Amino acid sequence: MATDDMWIWDGGRLCLDFTNTLRHRWRPTPGETLRNPGDLARWLQKAGLLAPGAPAPADAAVLASGRRLRETVDRAVLAVADGRLPSSGDVTLLNRAAAEAPRPALQIAVTDGRLEPAGTTSTATDPAAALALIAQDAVDLLLSAEIRRVRVCGAEMCALRFLDRSPAHNRRWCSMSRCGNRTKVRLHQARARRSEHTPAD
Template identity: 60%
Template sequence: MAVQDEWLWYGGRVCLDYVNTLRDRWKEPRDTLREPDDVLRWLHTAGLTGESIPTPARPEAVLTSARRLREAIDRAVMAAADSDLPDTADLSLINSAAMAAPRPAPQVAIVGGRLAPGNRKAGAEDAAAGLGLVAHDAVELLLSNEIRWVRVCGADRCALRFIDRSPAHNRRWCSMARCGNRTKVRSHQLRHGGQ
């Protein structure tokens, strides 16, 4: 797998980018979280943890729980996006994981000559807290109006999840550069006899 394709950031939310660590869901699923270190690297690359978080005492358990959380988030988000209620077991798992998220301290800043809320940045100190931040984002998405705009990429082999923030809410591809152009080129070649 090419380094630039290892993790994709087209979801529009950290929880969807995390769900997208399982690729090609339609055909032959390909997991980019193959070992415990992959979970730690993804959390760091996503900006949720520092570079040197402690190695978990039970690394395989972290990988197992990370994958379970990913699939629970996917099922819950897709159900809610289809105006269905998610399974209570999935919600329980997401809520439990979200409880491990660090609570950022409120910040104050001067914006436009007035006091305003500043950036609240919370960095997780271990894998459970990092996954807690992912779960916290999933909770926020499930409770937001944005849940109506969750889409699945229209490419026949992709299935990445994303938030459709286009003005008309008619985006079809996870990314025009990744799937949109490939699909359009393939369609053009089929219409014109492969020329």
């Protein structure tokens, strides 16, 4: 069973956080955090996609569908971020999955004595519909200018995906407090070791 601290929420988009549930993609056997249907339900609840009291999935089919969607999103996002088109199979799967999402509920607010739209809320009553909301977010990202800001963490032992919203568009790490600082410490230690072994003039 995955625990909440196994999941990282630094992607900047729901669909990227979902792709990051498969960790250490550079390894021959990546680290799976969605090991069973209960893990998937907990992730969807923590992401705010499941309505309160929604039932947890009871079979492996939803889990397999979620993992398939996750890898489809990952391939499509990385392709388009790199200036390429996603495969026709990935486009078809994303479109089908997104079409299953519940219709967002329009909300209203009273502002200065008049009614105004207050945005929409999208939660699902079951995990399959929650996965469709992730597909919708991926479709939205693929069609937006932000797709060019998708990055893969520069730490050699990470590879998490994230959206670079830094002012200069030069963010290198999924998280400065995690990968950025660790990399800087490692590089500093390597320089210190080299200088210790460099003979003085």
